[in-house]
């Protein structure tokens with residue numbers, strides 16, 4: 176019996192697909208790479224932007240002919256898209272071949288539902304539940320993802336995530352430490368802690384747990400490994416967290432700190448709860464405490480009411496802060512969010528023009544920042560082979576830069592030193608530096 180999981184969206188979903196895979200493996204399925212040979216297909220969905228949803232619906236539609244050829248095929252849809260108001264039912268109506276729909280907190284039901292489908296019924300469960308502690312089937316060595324907090328309480332006015340992921344739920348600190356220890360025992364060399372806003376970790380537990388406390392505890396585990404985390408909300412990144420990163424060599428000097436806009440007025444309309452000046456001051460504090468830190472960000476253009484002046488403020492912030500890389504998005508109206516019904520929505524032409532200018536501005540900075548690496552030696556954790564080139568491997572610096580280098584032995588999972596020779600946009604190329 177074969178399974179095929181198609182994952183969309185953020186790292187949270189990538190990791191949740193590992194939990195889905197574990198359920199399927201326990202049921203005796205094995206992974207296949209060709210969807211048409213699957214006995215069960217799971218779509219782990221995202222609805223952050225309209226474009227994501229359109230693409231997923233088109234992909235689900237393509238399963239129709241596979242189901243025709245194999246009527247016993249089980250089709251399941253889970254993740255953020257299914258959790259939206261009314262969507263589970265509309266998916267079942269539109270795609271009669273879907274057997275199971277599960278919301279973001281219902282994964283623990285998958286096993287039972289698969290058994291029931293075999294009696295030919297169709298199921299949809301999207302009621303919010305407490306997150307179960309589920310095991311993961313991981314193939315991502317040397318990097319392991321570990322969830323520390325689910326959901327989000329921030330309610331940024333454009334964002335669907337709090338509506339589909341529910342309120343914040345932190346995992347117990349001991350459970351996290353046990354999971355990380357287990358991974359390190361099994362040879363994992365890098366752990367990435369996941370949450371929509373990791374800095375909120377522990378607040379809902381009311382037992383004194385905090386993100387800084389968790390970082391300090393994990394960083395002191397007696398293993399040679401690297402610790403990363405995503406994502407940080409600028410309003411919650413505390414001095415204690417900055418201090419924890421600065422003090423521990425094994426906490427990566429890399430912070431993803433989405434700013435969203437460089438205009439204080441737009442930030443207020445987005446309910447981000449910081450100003451442009453707060454953000455710039457925070458970046459200055461981080462850089463003063465953590466030399467060589469890599470700061471990356473997300474920015475959205477075309478939020479309702481964004482004027483040309485607001486957009487200039489964004490470009491100006493980008494030029495001042497000089498992110499090591501930047502994810503740029505066109506604002507997408509999400510039903511059920513406050514920004515959906517705001518006046519002065521921006522036209523698609525203006526949005527496209529602004530994103531082009533933003534990307535051009537960042538590309539110049541990315542190239543300049545990359546050149547600063549040339550000639551220097553960095554420690555890289557070798558993560559994978561780069562199949563596009565012969566005898567080429569890749570990994571990251573601790574500040575998060577992707578580095579390719581030539582090598583004819585498999586060094587995946589090892590820490591090596593690489594001297595940077597050239598760069599292409601955000602990607603660096605280098606040569607192994609031998610010890611001694």
Ligand code: SAH
Nearest residue numbers: 333334371406433473474475504505506507
């Ligand atoms: N929790 C993370 C972000 C999760 S979504 C945080 O708060 O930083 C990832 C990114 O998608 C966001 O940072 C934002 O830039 C973008 N995004 C979210 N909602 C969007 C929307 N409606 N339209 C376009 N981009 C959006």
Ligand code: SF4
Nearest residue numbers: 327329330331334336
């Ligand atoms: Fe969305 Fe804002 Fe929460 Fe991030 S912090 S998930 S952008 S509501």
Ligand code: F3S
Nearest residue numbers: 184185221222223255
């Ligand atoms: Fe998408 Fe859900 Fe992540 S909407 S970005 S998969 S939290």
